[in-house]
Amino acid sequence: MNTRPALQLALLLATGAHAASDDAALVRQGRALYQGHKAFAAGIDATRLRLPPDMLACARCHGAIGEGGREGGQPVPPLRAAAVYQPRGGLPAWRADDDVLRAITQCVGRDGRPLGPLMPRFALQPDEQAALLAYLRHLGTEADAPPGVGADRIRLGSVVPLTGPAAPSGQVLAAGLRAGLAEANARGGVHGRQLELDVADARAGVRAALNAWRERPPFALIGGLWNE
The missing domain is CATH 1.10.760 (Cytochrome Bc1 Complex; Chain D, domain 2)
Known part of the structure; x- marks a missing residue:
């Protein structure tokens, strides 16, 4: 055996x-x-x-x-x-x-x-x-590992308006960020890790978005669009 x-x-x-x-x-x-x-x-x-x-x-x-x-x-x-x-x-x-x-x-x-x-x-x-x-x-x-860094992933965050009057601008920005990360991932990512984006809605306020990440924080915040 x-x-x-x-x-x-x-x-x-x-x-x-x-x-x-x-x-x-x-x-x-x-x-x-x-x-x-x-x-x-x-x-x-x-x-x-x-x-x-x-x-x-x-x-x-x-x-x-x-x-x-x-x-x-x-x-x-x-x-x-x-x-x-x-x-x-x-x-x-x-x-x-x-x-x-x-x-x-x-x-x-x-x-x-x-x-x-x-x-x-x-x-x-x-x-x-x-x-x-x-x-x-x-x-x-x-x-x-630092927060947001896994064995094969790095999770990034961004706060943009996904609902409300500014939603169209926020959705365009989020799409652009995801496209940029997709290009980086196609080239192998960062140190062999793929990049992921977690987008939070800015309409409830930046503090509310950050509090939502308290238990599972991203490695870093990128981009972002809010008025607070």
């Missing part, structure tokens, strides 16, 4: 449950460390250099959303939660937080072999360990 799909599903469910329980403040601290907005207290063991925080940031090599890439001509693996906590490239998934920490602090890979020479050894304090692990469970997921 092939148990691999069931095992992968169990890993995903466990990761999701763990991520949901992470404290929001801890995730914010981990994000600050990963992105380089906050310095690691002890720097890195390899050199003991006291460099600016962004010089030691994980995001500098692994990418702002954990997408991976290349550094110094060498491949840098992705750190998105889906990449870390699932098998990848013939290698097993990370089995426990201690394994992930061993990679960060001792440069030992998921197969037990040393990581590449460009990977520094971070001397993490206990609170930094907890924060970074909490953030890695969110990295690259929709929970880590």
Whole structure:
């Protein structure tokens, strides 16, 4: 019997449950460390250099959303939660937080072999360990994305009159905005994501339109036509 799909599903469910329980403040601290907005207290063991925080940031090599890439001509693996906590490239998934920490602090890979020479050894304090692990469970997921940004979509908003005397002008503007986004989508969208437009009626007032988006805000507002 092939148990691999069931095992992968169990890993995903466990990761999701763990991520949901992470404290929001801890995730914010981990994000600050990963992105380089906050310095690691002890720097890195390899050199003991006291460099600016962004010089030691994980995001500098692994990418702002954990997408991976290349550094110094060498491949840098992705750190998105889906990449870390699932098998990848013939290698097993990370089995426990201690394994992930061993990679960060001792440069030992998921197969037990040393990581590449460009990977520094971070001397993490206990609170930094907890924060970074909490953030890695969110990295690259929709929970880590800005409002209105999904795995394959970016939702934009616009407030125009759809009813009342100014409705014809508002409808023309909305149609023009949608046509512009359709052209952008035909060229591949933005970073592989398709653009969507959510149009709210300005007749009830801009504040009412914005309140309607409170639970599901767009990434940004574009265009717009109102008198308030």
